[in-house]
Amino acid sequence: MEKTGFPLWLRRHWPGLVILTLMSLFPFLAGLAMGDPAAVPPEIQGVGRVLALAETGRAKFWQGMVIQMFILAVFAMSYDLLLGYTGVISFGHAMFFGTGGYVVGLLVKHAGWSAGAAVGVLLLVALLQSLMVGALSLRVKGVYLAMVTLAFAEFFYILAEATDFRQYTGADDGLHGIYPPPFLSPTDHRTRFYFLALVFFLTMYLAARRLVNSPTGRVMVAIRENEARAAMLGYNTFVYKLVALVAAGVMAALAGALNAFFNLGVTPSVLSVATTIDVLAMTIVGGAGTLTGPVLGAAIVHLLGYWLNRLFGQTWVLLFGVTFILIVVFLPYGIVGTVQARSWRWRAVWRERWRRIKEGRKFPLPS
Amino acid sequence: MAALLEVQDIHTFIGQFHILQGVSLEVPEGSITALLGRNGAGKTTTLKSILGLTPPREGKVIFLGEEIGGRRAYEIAAMGIGYVPEYRAIFTGLTVEENLRIAERRKGDLKRKADFIFTLFPDLKRLYRLPGGQLSGGQQQMLAIARALVPDNRLLLIDEPSEGLAPILIQELMGAIRRLSAEVTVLLVDQNFQMTSRLADRYFMIEDGRTVRSGAMADLLNEPDVIRRYLGAVI
């Protein structure tokens, strides 16, 4: 009997739904488990108490961690559109993330704009920036492109650090006091900010999935597999790569803006190589060429950074660099990629066995 | 007579593509053996597999009685195999002299072989100091063969030497290959069946990465159907 409609949809999507439910419940579960009961007045009871507990103690801290993970996950997904889906190695992805932070920062802090308007303008700026960077850097290929994009990113990094613009950017101190609207304040209403980040993450995930499953996305994969052949089939590969880069750039810029709002500021380090290394690590750890990979990678790398920092203090950056190298060496296809490869192999083996059983070994199989 | 080179049922992959799916051949010492097949049959890949440039994943390659599968290409070449790749891959930025000198495996190789090489290809003497990139197609082909003759090779793998050459040059080339085959065994790949059929003693035919026929060249010439079917050539 064929299942159709809703049951089928449910059957196909239940893991995602379970995860989504868990994500939505997380602030409250965290509040119950790790909230600080002493910080909530005893007269607040019932649902109100759960809501209030979520804003206290380690529950608040861990929501912050997860918010950061959502932001980084979007950033990593955007990077994977380039690296994993189109096969474009950019070492300048930090420039989009950082631009997001600095543009909303400058507009909100110095021009007094509202957060919404600033994000609107950011969309435009990011579009232009990624178009320009793409049009220039996509004229070269491969490792050459990696070098050129790194140079572009350094350009913005140097400008952000330059003392000339200290009154606007804060130079090496960074730009602080980037406040979102008060009702979304990450300090006072962390749970609300959590849901903002969750919605942002889901929207971006669905958008990215839409893109990679579209005909455009398939051309992107074709370019990754063999650019010459894709070109021979009549696709203008430059345009498709540009589309991928623009999509990735805009997504990263939005993630950067949310990051700035969450941290109430940006420092030049968001534009530095360290940020690119971060996003590379997340994508590679999780598994390039999948969308769930970067998300998982973002969570793992962020936690890893947190633990390394707690255990080793200052030295953690060095250890992170070393860990990064080890990951690339030993886990080149990432967690999701490796698991997929394994499960495919297992599935193939079982399918073969099943076939033999069914056919009763009518045909001699090659040994 | 033991074969100089023996290839037993090799399988080679390029990326995920299973290109060679069972190629076997034998090259007796002192002969010219032709490797025939249509475009894309896997002739070039076979030569590269022998040399270890695209190492076969399965099967055996035996040269001078030793199994050489799994060795690095430079080790295999140094055992005495010269390679003349298709599209005459000489080094365009190096002079003719340097192109020859780089092939030396021991000091003085070039000096020792110079006479032999220049009697085969007198043109090269005149062009000695010119960059390889300035040579004509025919001259580049001569240079590519000459380069493989510099060290003491036992076997030459020659891939599509006649491609893109004028008929008169092909005649010259045939003469050269015939003469050098007195000194060294040759495994020859060429689309020009006129040429291979006149040069070679024996042939191996591959199709879709498999050896499908082999035998004496003289016998093949009596089977126009086979030639048409496998090579698309008419004689």
Next chain:
Amino acid sequence: MKRYRAFTAFILIVGALVALGYGLFGPQKATAALLSGLTLASLYFLLGAGLSLIFGLMDVLNFAHGVLFMVGAYVGYTVFGNPRLILNTAPLFLALAVGIIAGSRLAPLIPNRRFIPYLLALAGVGVTLWGIRGFPLRPLVAFEPTTAGGAIPTALAQEPLSRMLLRLGQLALAGLLLGPVAARWGREDRRAAPWRSLALGVGLTLLAVLLLLGRDPLERFLLGLSVDVRFFLALVAGAATGAALGALIETTLIRPFYGRPITQIVLTLGLMFAGAELVKFIWGKEGRPPMAVPSLFAQSCRSPNLLAWLTERCSSIDVLGRAFPTYRLFIIAVGLLILVGVALLLKYSRLGMIVRAGVQDSAMVEALGINVRRVFMAVFALGSALAALGGVVAAPFVGVYPEMGSIFQLQAFIAVVIGGMGSYTGTAVGALVLGLARALGDTLVTTGIALPGMAQALRASPAVARASTVLMMAVVLLVRPAGIFGRKE
């Protein structure tokens, strides 16, 4: 024909830059700016030459090249001014190396099970950490001898010999554990003959023990040497460290991944990051002021001309009425020397011939029976040595600081993009063009640009000039993506 056009373009660009300089600043300032430009060009070239050679030959873009430049600078600086740090740390590295050499010989004894290498690696790292635990790195780094030949401070901050010898043992043990892993890792090549590694091992052990036992007299001896000799030693030590690190990087992180270019460059990027952090970890976040210059450039006076300078040894020289530091002339000379030296090497040596052939088609070179991987390693080491040498040469000019690697690497990248990646001539040309443009830009932004209708001249910091070179790269990409001398794909 194509070359001819490239040369014309090059002459035109340089001519335009020179003319621009003279037009904007007049002969006096412009000449000084152009000389500064040559200085920078020389450093960019030292860095870019290796990048470009390595890329041309093995299609690897080494993002850790700037780190090698910086490590060269730091090692040179340390050899020059603080040999105590070297004398106390070098034996530890040597002990580890000896252990690894010995251990790699033991590899066949290790049972062939998948998990064993991991176990060994873990144990090796553990023992290494045990061996360096509590090593008094901070005080050793902080120790700065006052003046050349001056009194030696007491042996403070050094650990007693017995403790150091114990550490040597611990690290040798760690090496023994890591050796089999390393041997597996580098399985590509046949191993050296046994007597060779025996000799190497014994030699290194002797060296380590001698360095350690003789550390006090050696330190006194080194600090008692003249500045010139110490400077020379710094150059040699820096370049040698660069070569050794280059060879190490090639064998461990590049060689196992030929055919996987993405992995290779992602690894070098990781190394760029980790290397900079490592330098910060060892030498601290703060930079050091410029290193002292050899006596030829040290007298505080101004010589009227080159000949007078050779006898007076002044620190600056008169160029059209302005003082120009003579040490920078030395930097230019080193750049020229290396430019010519490497060009001769490429043109006339067998190695050079193989490199030129390999740039075009390395598989064909291998098919001729040449172990092209060995050539790769040699070129990687050579390029790294040049970068490290550039670092040492730069140390008296810009000092040493943890960001110098990425800063200079960025400029070297831009230079090779301008000149054309993979082309040796192109790298020299790109370095020259970029150096001149940078010097003019620096002069321009620091003296200020007087725009009509503005009360004040527009001024900026050198950082802005540094960033603006990226725009230059953008223009080149627009006009000629392959660079002036680049090959088309």
